[in-house]
Amino acid sequence: MRTAKLTTDGTITLKHVAALAGVSPITVSRALNKPDTVSDKLREKIERAVEQLGYVQNHVAGALASAGSNVIPVIVPSLSNTVFVEVVAGIQEIAQKTGYQLMLGNTDYDLDQECALVSTFLGWSPPGLIIAGMRHLERTHTLLKRYGKPVVEVMEYGAHPIDMNVGLSHYQAGEAMAKHLIERGYKQIVFVGCQLTADYRAWQRYKGMDRVLAKAGLTRRPPVALEQTSHVQVGGPALIDVLATQPDVDAIFFANDDLAVGAILRAQRDGIPIPGRVAIAGFNGLGLAELVMPALTTIVSPRMEIGRIAAQQLFDRLAGRSPRRRRVDVSFELISRQST
Amino acid sequence: MRTAKLTTDGTITLKHVAALAGVSPITVSRALNKPDTVSDKLREKIERAVEQLGYVQNHVAGALASAGSNVIPVIVPSLSNTVFVEVVAGIQEIAQKTGYQLMLGNTDYDLDQECALVSTFLGWSPPGLIIAGMRHLERTHTLLKRYGKPVVEVMEYGAHPIDMNVGLSHYQAGEAMAKHLIERGYKQIVFVGCQLTADYRAWQRYKGMDRVLAKAGLTRRPPVALEQTSHVQVGGPALIDVLATQPDVDAIFFANDDLAVGAILRAQRDGIPIPGRVAIAGFNGLGLAELVMPALTTIVSPRMEIGRIAAQQLFDRLAGRSPRRRRVDVSFELISRQST
DNA sequence: CTGAAAGCGCTTACAG
């Protein structure tokens, strides 16, 4: 028997509102969820009752009864990387506008963790889900496939999405930067990144670069894979280290702008001429890239836009509109500046 | 009648698992939620059944039945500001460890939006809630008070928290920086920030600074309040503008490091000597601050730590432990570098 | 250690 408890904890429910307004709970539910289906007079009376009692709708009960909620899980590998935060911000922007809420999961680049998160999140019967990346455990894949509701995989653009996909080809981005560096006359090019095993998108950029170097018959160096988490502080020491251990290197393609900016600031401090001694390129297109000296050559990825499009695709589907394209390549732009 | 639907959409429920394992649904529920209370034999049988059917627990139903969930709403004013993201990351770190999920809300510095978010979030019967800031609408305040579960207000440290509070005094931070600048011999000091009406924590820093200037008998200038969103790109133009319109200014206290770093990079580009022509100070303690030239004097706020402590306090309370202190002043550290 | 009953607070068809 819970009746006693109900009386005790004083939760205000639909029934209370209904009683005060002198209507049935059903009518209250309708007045709240589909205002048009209720006469003006009743609606006003109900709104007053809601106000007076300070009634807060119980979405848990609502979700159970209607087998659906308006909470969208978003799963990303990291929050310390601006890139994912910006994607989340883009999703947020659209979600909030459309009346959806976000549930945030962070995998820390761990696929088991990702699987656990997906499983938990699906238990909330979300109307859809957004997840970063296209590499998942078999089990994660199965869960999402069987789930049967809209899923958007974001960040990279790939061949076999679970459902929908918004991103860019990191492989092509790597190719583009390699071509740029070769055009500028650099011949001894090395890739420097952090945690390249986990951050396989950075790895894809390396592979793209490597392919172009191979085709051009240039020296192919193994990537410099740093252990630390990527951070602006890491770029400087990495630069010094590369110059010491591989003195013939004439260009460094950093996995992201944070590292590259760190390297440029360090070079400036130490009086290492960029690009005279070594050229430096980044990836992401942070605002900072054009402010440092020399300004940084980088590839701009439209992160907010990825978030916005992903959310839009999801909500289009939820609204019954089928999105124009199931897969969206947002592409990228190489911006050549003084650092190369 | 929903039975038909159940059969149709093929959702796998506790009942299905129970049937396959040859036990009652209650036992399955227990095996999943309180494994110790079930005999090993049954538990294994049940786990196999779960695996075989690919059963995903329905948390919505669970939350309704037990009147509680493990999803914690976190409400912040912005996601484009690193500061809040870091707090969220800190919360995440602890939450994930403890088996809680985060529900993310973004108010865009709008108190009405904040109120709407609180109301919606409370409808999910969360076990607690974390919210940035201590200034809310009356209605928001009432909702949270009446809610009766743990609430942590983060970012600033203040006098009358709704429940718990973790942060630092921005007023004191402003005072500290003003004292530092005065000690260094600067006399014409101005505060520059973005959207100071909405970002009232920045405003508090200004007020703290202003108080110290007043006490020292120095010129009190109105703060330069920029309209744009705060961003590293905004700092440079702001610097140029201040030097042009208030040429006697000898020190600028920027509302945050992004602006200050932007200013320093611009000064470098334009050959404006820092701190010779004008001293520059920031707030936050970003990694970047010590890399620019000259290195930036700033105040370090322990953002991740705020998130961690807030989450810890919340979970302590949820676990029945009363946290050591209801209010935590995480304080700050002024780091004096070459820019002042 | 295991199970039958009741209930969580809503919404969804179905009538009127």
Place this chain on the structure above:
DNA sequence: CTGAAAGCGCTTACAG
């Protein structure tokens, strides 16, 4: 436009 009944899928006491 409004309402009575049934049910969403779980968990919480209470027995055994």
